Amino acid sequence: MKIFPIGFHQLKTSPVALHTDSALAELRALSNLINSSIDVIESSLASRGEKFPSPYEPFSKETESPRMAPDVRSASSNVVAAAAQLIASIRPPTSTIVITATQFHVPSCLRAAVEVHAAEVLRDIGLQGLHVKGIAAPTGVDSEKLGTKMAKLYAFSVNGTPARILRLLATNHIFTEVSPDVFANNRISSLLDTGKPIEEIINSPQDKYHGTVGIGALIEHATDDAFKTSSYLTDALTDPKWTSSEEPNQTALNLAFKTDLTAFEWFELPENARRLRRFGLAMKANQEMTPQDEILGGFEWKSLPPGAVIVDVGGGIGSMCLTLAKAHGHLSFVLQDREAIIKDAVKKAKITPAVFVLRAILHDWSDKYCIIILRHLRAAAGPKTQLVILDSIVSYACPEPSSSITGSSFPPPPAPLLANGGYANSRGYLMDMQMLIGFNGSERTVPQFDKIFDEGGWKLVKVHRRPGTFSHIIGVPK
Ligand SMILES: C[S@@+](CC[C@H](N)C(=O)[O-])C[C@H]1O[C@@H](n2cnc3c(N)ncnc32)[C@H](O)[C@@H]1O
Known part of the structure; x- marks a missing residue:
């Protein structure tokens, strides 16, 4: 051999x-x-x-x-x-x-299916499916009005393109083609269904995801904003001025959308109001799709005394706080978002937090900015404040060097799988690219977290690894 x-x-x-x-x-x-x-x-x-x-x-x-x-x-x-x-x-x-x-056509078709509300149209049809013409023109509504409305909505209906779009998706196990040109939802496509009546969506498309778990919003954000941005990855990488940049406004997103703004500033432009709302709901979907034990496990929330204050830094629309509050009613919460100087925000409220929790935050920033954020948090922390980061921990795709940090090693998967669990854990690596293209951010290895904690004034004491999803990275003041 x-x-x-x-x-x-x-x-x-x-x-x-x-x-x-x-x-x-x-x-x-x-x-x-x-x-x-x-x-x-x-x-x-x-x-x-x-x-x-x-x-x-x-x-x-x-x-x-x-x-x-x-x-x-x-x-x-x-x-x-x-x-x-x-x-x-x-x-x-x-x-x-x-x-x-050429696989990029799959997310492209996925976006088309979401934006023509195919999953909602197929909701009540069942396994016998609906001809693609019916998918483009739902039954039960006046056909003439429907034709007019749908001709606008289903921009592809004339030459039967939806069938081709749905067929590529069906070939990737999203929707089922039950007979020629006849499609039905399957388990995966049904995730795109907001549960709302089709007429309601057509009448106020801007509210399509309002009040839903947000999976469609996540898919739209990924297949629109992120997909367009990703196609500029190499252009940003090979630009000699930008290749080593840690700045959040020198990214593929800046090239894709021809803007000098950071992603968060760009989202807040009036013309991006729908995108911003969609992004907030997409973060909610991340929460909904993550099993509760992955969010609540990994840190001893119940060991904190009654009234202990948890500051959710960059907490977005509050999904993490709500989950924690439901499970641990004895805790108090402060939700913080888009306050450039967190130190001042916390000082203003005269709070000594028991815990700073940052979920899906550090991965939005390059090391340079993570260290600034961590130093600000350190300055606002008390001597017993703990730092709980929820982000992916990425591993090498080969065996890793050993580390002395508690929880950093995990049992290898069975041979002959890759050391990082292979394709089953690919989500963390995809997220890493998402962070790179939009923010010059990064998902990190344990040694990378150790380094930014150290330079930010914190000691990394423990990690709770969950390959492929959120891990907990826990620190105390140095
Ligand atoms: C990826 S989202 C995560 C939201 C939330 N932690 C969650 O897990 O659902 C990043 C958040 O960071 C917020 N953010 C960006 N810049 C910020 C700043 N300078 N101060 C506070 N929050 C900020 C954004 O508005 C956004 O809500």
Whole structure:
């Protein structure tokens, strides 16, 4: 067996061993891992008398709960990582590279489906589906008026383009094409459904996501603002003036939208009012889609005394505070957002916080600005104030150097999966790109957090890692 060590000149850990003459054995190992993980899922569900959620039924929290059991979640992650690795190994590389390069059409079609409200139109249709003409012209409304309204709304309806858009999505398992040109919602597409009547959406499209969990808002934000921005990633990277910039207004977003403003300033322009609202709701959706134990676990909130003040820095529309308040009624909360100098905001309120919590904040900023933020918080902190950061912790895709920080290491996934859990944990890396393109921000490794904490006047004492989602990074004053 030939084993090629790679990158040994850079690594302090053991290099990845690349087994070049046992490709079939690796395929078999991946396939076995899928089978054994499904066995785990089956017996876990059987022990509780539960059913695995059907991919063809609309999403609901109740029917989704069997998938949320910790052993089912972990086995599911192994299946996802193994299946993606299996595809990468078994598919001709020419197909993989070309499909990857043109895969951007999928988010593009997703945005089109959301903006023509396809999931809402299909809501009550059921598994028999609706012809694409019907998707473009919902039943139950005067057809002439509908035709007029819908001709505007469904800009693609004339030549049947929605079918092509929906077909690409169906091929990616979002919607189902049940017979030629006839589509139905499936579990994934049903997530796009706001639950609102189609007429209400058409009459006030600006309110489409108001009062919803915000998943559609998140998808629109990602497939509109972020998608357009992402196409300028390389342009910003290769600009000699900007390539090493840590400034929040020298990013792909600045090139994409031809602005000198930072993303947050740009969102606040009057012409971006809908985008700003959508962004707030998108953050709410992040909260809704994250299992509660991932938000509430990782820090001993219940150990804080009654009345202890939690300052939610950059708390947005308050989703994190609300979740904490519901679970820990003994705590008090201060929501802070868009106060450039947090130190002054806290001083004005004469508060010594028990905890500063920052969820999805530090990742918006380069190290330079994180250190400024952390120093301001340190100046406003009392000697016992704790710092709780919720952000992704990213790992190398190979074995990591060991670290002395409590909680920083996690058990390796089963062989032959990548050391970081592979595709199952890809969300953190996608978020990292989102932060880079919009803010010159970053998701960070544990040593990177350690460095900015240290320079910001805090000591990183503990992390609670959750690969692929929010981890807790906890500090105390230095
Ligand atoms: C990614 S969002 C996260 C919102 C919230 N923490 C959550 O998890 O839902 C970032 C937030 O930082 C806020 N922000 C940006 N600049 C700020 C500043 N200078 N001071 C306070 N908040 C700021 C934005 O308005 C936005 O609400």
